[in-house]
Amino acid sequence: xxxxxxxxxxxxxxxxxxxxxxxxxxxxxxxxxxxxxxxxxxxxxxxxxxxxxxxxxxxxxxxxxxxxxxxxxxxxxxxxxxxxxxxxxxxxxxxxxxxxxxxxxxxxxxxxxxxxxxxxxxxxxxxxxxxxxxxxxxxxxxxxxxxxxxxxxxxxxxxxxxxxxxxxxxxxxxxxxxxxxxxxxxxxxxxxxxxxxxxxxxxxxxxxxxxxxxxxxxxxxxxxxxxxxxxxxxxxxxxxxxxxxxxxxxxxxxxxxxxxxxxxxxxxxxxxxxxxxxxxxxxxxxxxxxxxxxxxxxxxxxxxxxxxxxxxxxxxxxxxxxxx
Amino acid sequence: xxxxxxxxxxxxxxxxxxxxxxxxxxxxxxxxxxxxxxxxxxxxxxxxxxxxxxxxxxxxxxxxxxxxxxxxxxxxxxxxxxxxxxxxxxxxxxxxxxxxxxxxxxxxxxxxxxxxxxxxxxxxxxxxxxxxxxxxxxxxxxxxxxxxxxxxxxxxxxxxxxxxxxxxxxxxxxxxxxxxxxxxxxxxxxxxxxxxxxxxxxxxxxxxxxxxxxxxxxxxxxxxxxxxxxxxxxxxxxxxxxxxxxxxxxxxxxxxxxxxxxxxxxxxxxxxxxxxxxxxxxxxxxxxxxxxxxxxxxxxxxxxxxxxxxxxxxxxxxxxxxxxxxxxxxxxxxxxxxxxxxxxxxxxxxxxxxxxxxxxxxxxxxxxxxxxxxxxxxxxxxxxxxxxxxxxxxxxxxxxxxxxxxxxxxxxxxxxxxxxxxxxxxxxxxxxxxxxxxxxxx
Numbered sequence: 001x002x003x004x005x006x007x008x009x010x011x012x013x014x015x016x017x018x019x020x021x022x023x024x025x026x027x028x029x030x031x032x033x034x035x036x037x038x039x040x041x042x043x044x045x046x047x048x049x050x051x052x053x054x055x056x057x058x059x060x061x062x063x064x065x066x067x068x069x070x071x072x073x074x075x076x077x078x079x080x081x082x083x084x085x086x087x088x089x090x091x092x093x094x095x096x097x098x099x100x101x102x103x104x105x106x107x108x109x110x111x112x113x114x115x116x117x118x119x120x121x122x123x124x125x126x127x128x129x130x131x132x133x134x135x136x137x138x139x140x141x142x143x144x145x146x147x148x149x150x151x152x153x154x155x156x157x158x159x160x161x162x163x164x165x166x167x168x169x170x171x172x173x174x175x176x177x178x179x180x181x182x183x184x185x186x187x188x189x190x191x192x193x194x195x196x197x198x199x200x201x202x203x204x205x206x207x208x209x210x211x212x213x214x215x216x217x218x219x220x221x222x223x224x225x226x227x228x229x230x231x232x233x234x235x236x237x238x239x240x241x242x243x244x245x246x247x248x249x250x251x252x253x254x255x256x257x258x259x260x261x262x263x264x265x266x267x268x269x270x271x272x273x274x275x276x277x278x279x280x281x282x283x284x285x286x287x288x289x290x291x292x293x294x295x296x297x298x299x300x301x302x303x304x305x306x307x308x309x310x311x312x313x314x315x316x317x318x319x320x321x322x323x324x
Numbered sequence: 325x326x327x328x329x330x331x332x333x334x335x336x337x338x339x340x341x342x343x344x345x346x347x348x349x350x351x352x353x354x355x356x357x358x359x360x361x362x363x364x365x366x367x368x369x370x371x372x373x374x375x376x377x378x379x380x381x382x383x384x385x386x387x388x389x390x391x392x393x394x395x396x397x398x399x400x401x402x403x404x405x406x407x408x409x410x411x412x413x414x415x416x417x418x419x420x421x422x423x424x425x426x427x428x429x430x431x432x433x434x435x436x437x438x439x440x441x442x443x444x445x446x447x448x449x450x451x452x453x454x455x456x457x458x459x460x461x462x463x464x465x466x467x468x469x470x471x472x473x474x475x476x477x478x479x480x481x482x483x484x485x486x487x488x489x490x491x492x493x494x495x496x497x498x499x500x501x502x503x504x505x506x507x508x509x510x511x512x513x514x515x516x517x518x519x520x521x522x523x524x525x526x527x528x529x530x531x532x533x534x535x536x537x538x539x540x541x542x543x544x545x546x547x548x549x550x551x552x553x554x555x556x557x558x559x560x561x562x563x564x565x566x567x568x569x570x571x572x573x574x575x576x577x578x579x580x581x582x583x584x585x586x587x588x589x590x591x592x593x594x595x596x597x598x599x600x601x602x603x604x605x606x607x608x609x610x611x612x613x614x615x616x617x618x619x620x621x622x623x624x625x626x627x628x629x630x631x632x633x634x635x636x637x638x639x640x641x642x643x644x645x646x647x648x649x650x651x652x653x654x655x656x657x658x659x660x661x662x663x664x665x666x667x668x669x670x671x672x673x674x675x676x677x678x679x680x681x682x683x684x685x686x687x688x689x690x691x692x693x694x695x696x697x698x699x700x701x702x703x704x705x706x707x708x709x710x711x712x713x714x715x716x717x718x719x720x721x722x723x724x725x726x727x728x729x730x731x732x733x734x735x736x737x738x739x740x741x742x743x744x745x746x747x748x749x750x751x752x753x754x755x756x757x758x759x760x761x762x763x764x765x766x
Contacts, residue, residue, distance in 0.1 A: 035544050036368045049370075049543035052485065073647035075506075075539065077732040178405065216762030 001204040003127035004082055004104040006158050010044065014068040016078040017154070020097040021087030022244070024057040026147025029173060030087065031063035033151050037161055037169040038067045045072050058241030058294065060091050067158075079213050083157060086110065087133075087150050090244035098124055100213040103206070108153045110134065110146040119203035123210050129157050129200040134245065136197060140190035141183075144245060148187060152194035167191045238269060242295040249311040250286045256305040257284045263299040263308065272299065345565070350439055356414045357383035359552035360406070369547035371540040372398035374508040375445060375472045375533070378515035380406055380415070381552045382559065384441040384468075389418045389429045391450065394485045395537035396474035399445035423450040427457035434461070434469040434530075438566035441468050441519050447537055448476035451491045455498070458530075462499020463594050465568055466530050467522035471500065472515065473534035474541045475643075477696070477729050486730025487536030489643065490696035492672065493703045499594060500532040501601050502672040503621060506644040508547040510619075511535050513612065516555055517621045520562035520608045526600040528568070536643045538730055543644075550616055558615050562608060598674055605671065623676035627666040628653055629683070636662040637745045638687035638719070640680075640708055642669045643695060645726075645733040652735055656742055662749075664742070669704065677711035684712060689720045691745035694757075695727040701757045722748040723757040736763030 009015045017034070021027030028050045035048035044067055051062040064078045079099075083106045086097040098107060105126040109118050112135065115128035131153040133146025141148070148170065155166045170191055171184055179187075259280025264272045269292040277283035284307070287293065300308040336343040360381050369377065376399045379385050390400035404417040420426045426444050434442040446454065451473055461469055477488035492502055501522060505511045514533045522531040535541060582590070602623075609620025619625075627650045629635065639649060646668040657664040667683060684690055690712070694702030701709070705723035712718040724741045727733040740763045748754055759766045 032368075032544055039368050039546055045546065046368075047543055047545055049538065051538070072545075074651040074735075075644040075647040076734045076737075079734065178409075216764050218764070218766065 001125055001202055002104055003106065003202050004102070006083060006106060007160055009082055010067045010158075011069050014066050014070070014072060014074070015083065015158070016081045017065040017067070017083045017085070018078045018081040018097075019063040019085035019087055019150075020091045020095050021061055021063070021085075022057075022091050022241075023052065023059045023061045025088050026145050027061055027063050027085075027087045027150075030085070030147040030151040030154070031065055033170045033173045034154050035065055035067075036173055037151075037155055037166060038065075038158075040161075040165055040169060043069055045070065047072050047075075051077070058243065060095055060240075062095075082106065083108065083154065085150055085154055087146060088244050090240070090242075092122070093240060096211060098122060098206075098211045101126065101211060103204075106157045108150065108157055110150045110153075115199055115201040116203065119201070119205045123206045125204045125206035127157070127200060127202050129153050129198060131194060131198050133194070136190050136193050140186050140193060142186075144243070148190040149194040149197065152191060153198050156195075156198045157200075163195055166195070237291045238294040239289065239291050242293060245312060246295060246310045247312075248287055248289050248293050248295060248299070249309050250284065250307055251309070252284070252305075252307050257307060258305065259283055260304060262302040262304070266298040266302050268296060268298065269293065343568075348437055348439065353386065353440070354383045354556070357552070357556075358410050358413050361549050361551050362553070363551050365549045365551075367547050367549060368544055369508050369512075370398070370542050370544045371505075371508055371511050371535050372396060372445070372474065372542070373402050374512040374547050375399055375515050375535075376402040376406070377547075377549055378512045379403065379441075379443050379470075379472075381516075381549070381555050382441055382519070383552075383556055384439070384519070384559070384563070385443055386414065386440055387416050387418055387433065387442065389420055389426045389433075389442070389444050391420050391423045391426050391446070393423070393447050393450040395476055395487070395541045396445040396447040396450070396472070398541070399472060399474070423453035424457065427454035427461070430469050430471075431457050431461050431464070431466070434466045435464065438466070438468055438568060439563075441470060441523075443470040443472065443515075445472035445474060447474045448478050448491045451495060452478060455495070458495070458500065459498050461530050463590070465528040465594075465597070467524070467528040468519065468566070469530040470515070470518055470522065471530070471532045473502075473532050474537045475534055476537040484729045485537065487539040487541070487643070488696055488728055488730050489534070489536070490698070490728075492532065492534045493696045493698065495532075496673050496703070498532075499598065500530045500673070501527075501598070501605075502532045502534065504642050504670050504672055505533055505535045506540060506642075506646065506668070508540075508543075508545050511540065512547055512549070513616070513618060514621055516550075516559070517608050517612050520559055521601060521605050521621070523563045523566065524600075524604045524608075525564065525567055527597055527604050528566075529594075529598055529601065536730070539644050548618075554615070558612065561611070601671075601674055602676060602678075621670070623669075623671045623679045624683075625668040625670065626683070627668070628657070628663075629665045630663065632686065633683065634663070634686040635665040636688050636749060637664045637742070638684050638690045639664065639666040639693065639742070639745070640669060640684075640690060640704060641666065641693035641695075642672075642704065645693075645695070645738075648733060648735060649738050652738060656739065660746060662746070675707045675711070677707070680708065680711040681715065684708070684719060685715055687719045689722060689745055689748040691722045691724065691741060691748070693741060694723065694725045695733075697725075697728055705757070720748045722754050725757060725759040726761060728759075731761060734762055737761060739763065740765065 035046045038046045047066040085108045103125045108129045110133040119128045131149045133149030134144045136149045137145040259282045271288045273285045274282045334346045407415045475489040478491040505514045518531040612620030692705040701723040
């Protein structure tokens with residue numbers, strides 16, 4: 001497996017890049033910064049734009065970048081990228097982030113796992129670059145935001161940019177957004193830490209027939225005004241909008257539930273389980289977080305006994321299965 | 325702004341109402357402008373920012389009325405953030421309670437101060453909400469009003485936030501000069517030029533530059549910004565003191581109830597002014613190109629036309645997706661042994677029918693690509709058919725639709741549409757129109 005030389009591609013034709021993530025996760029900023037980074041080279045032309053699906057936090061979104069030494073006229077979506085980013089593994093539940101990437105392409109993942117483990121899990125053939133961006137974000141930015149590291153990993157994958165330019169370009173993008181100086185400093189630390197945390201390897205794990213771009217199969221029969229079948233998120237499970245890496249947890253070992261019912265009436269998804277109770281009328285027994293808990297935290301805020309909480313959900317890949 | 329507002333001592337009575345030519349001290353307004361750029365500067369920008377920057381660089385733009393609506397919201401956000409960051413700036417962003425209020429504000433302000441420029445940006449139902457007022461403005465000679473229309477499909481159900489020019493095409497009769505842009509540089513350059521067209525004494529018609537939502541509004545690329553001083557010099561060459569009084573009565577559509585006899589005469593002059601755009605716009609565009617070295621505003625852009633003008637298949641389209649056609653045009657023509665050329669329409673209203681006819685008259689077939697839902701064969705197809713109708717043997721027109729709701733127009737879709745054009749060339753009878761997506765006819 002010979003990885004494609006991304007620098008040659010952008011010199012001789014067009015380097016097309018696609019990213020998958022979730023709204024609110026910083027994917028757009030990472031791609032805007034990558035575009036600005038490429039534009040620091042006056043010989044390069046760049047196009048960068050996002051694609052939004054449902055206009056809500058946590059919904060799957062995509063971003064695209066084209067970089068070329070030639071003027072870029074083409075305007076359609078990128079369907080056969082040479083470099084892809086998976087910013088949030090939760091996004092891979094409903095979208096195949098590797099779709100259309102040719103053998104030898106580059107796959108950048110924000111993940112705690114090694115390149116080898118990722119290549120096997122997602123079935124990737126090419127260069128696999130990983131960085132534990134969420135952990136770096138948590139350490140330096142006090143939030144599970146992986147876009148700083150994902151940007152650094154993409155810049156590393158393309159190559160040819162000095163560390164100073166990589167850092168300064170991202171910070172300039174933040175300055176344009178009038179981010180306070182203390183936050184800028186934390187981002188600088190996260191950028192510097194990311195530069196040394198990138199891991200990579202070359203693997204050939206794709207099975208024949210996987211990650212192909214499917215032919216357009218038409219819209220099928222739609223009732224008047226039907227929308228659901230045309231959404232990016234086809235199954236409409238609201239649990240997919242939850243932040244990755246966390247899950248709602250109910251625990252009442254001391255039998256403190258008073259049966260007030262606030263959690264039941266405030267849950268917008270109706271997922272709180274309860275049973276009749278002689279003493280209080282009802283007793284909450286738990287919640288079904290499988291399909292519809294989007295971690296809105298209503299139950300957490302209304303429970304007078306603090307029986308609900310968010311806990312880290314460590315089995316990350318149960319929530320990140322490749323749809324293909 | 326009190327120092328710039330003098331007592332209305334000089335009052336001139338005209339058939340169109342009273343005129344207070346000294347009420348606003350334009351020299352003081354110009355002197356209060358704080359430049360954004362003092363030299364030619366390269367930035368990274370998306371379409372919304374490009375439009376906002378151009379507006380902010382004009383000394384005649386003081387107050388920006390706005391109401392947020394995706395995908396044009398960033399225009400107001402960027403304008404407000406920039407003005408707030410300029411110490412001592414006299415400019416203001418005025419957020420109104422809804423789009424109809426923005427239009428009402430612009431109507432009143434641009435009628436009261438005809439030598440200043442009032443601009444906003446909106447999309448989709450935002451433009452629909454302005455409908456009543458902008459029709460009145462279109463009739464009222466308010467060439468100093470400019471509405472940046474960030475195209476988005478004009479429907480509230482189902483909600484779709486992406487670029488589809490059905491909003492702007494649904495307003496073809498509002499009386500505004502509508503010009504379509506693609507790419508950051510063209511957006512920026514067009515916003516700088518359109519007040520020169522709209523405020524020209526022969527035209528006096530409001531202007532509506534527009535570009536595709538998301539596909540251009542959110543697409544970042546390199547943008548060259550000119551120094552404010554050069555922009556002022558260019559605009560001042562074209563924008564002269566308005567000959568009409570600054571009142572909303574007399575020769576305007578607002579305020580008066582008139583008889584049919586007057587109304588028809590009023591409409592005749594409106595139509596004549598509107599058509600004058602076809603004379604003035606190329607002059608402004610040529611001057612812009614001489615001044616800044618980039619193409620100025622024009623009726624359309626061309627790709628691949630031979631000197632003789634004779635082509636087998638001419639493609640008429642608009643917006644950024646034309647770039648994908650440009651990218652594959654030569655290869656497609658070579659593969660099929662055809663001369664294939666393209667025309668990307670920019671001036672939507674008034675439609676440049678004479679120029680379009682002259683360019684297309686030597687084509688054997690014309691493939692028209694419509695990107696907005698419309699009855700019959702599509703807005704562009706009807707305009708092109710109208711332009712060609714007087715030719716002794718007009719080329720066959722193949723009408724297609726694609727990209728509705730901002731859907732992607734892939735290379736495969738372009739190839740399928742071009743194949744449809746080839747069938748028209750071969751003399752096959754095509755349906756009145758076809759809809760394409762991902763290389764398939766739906």
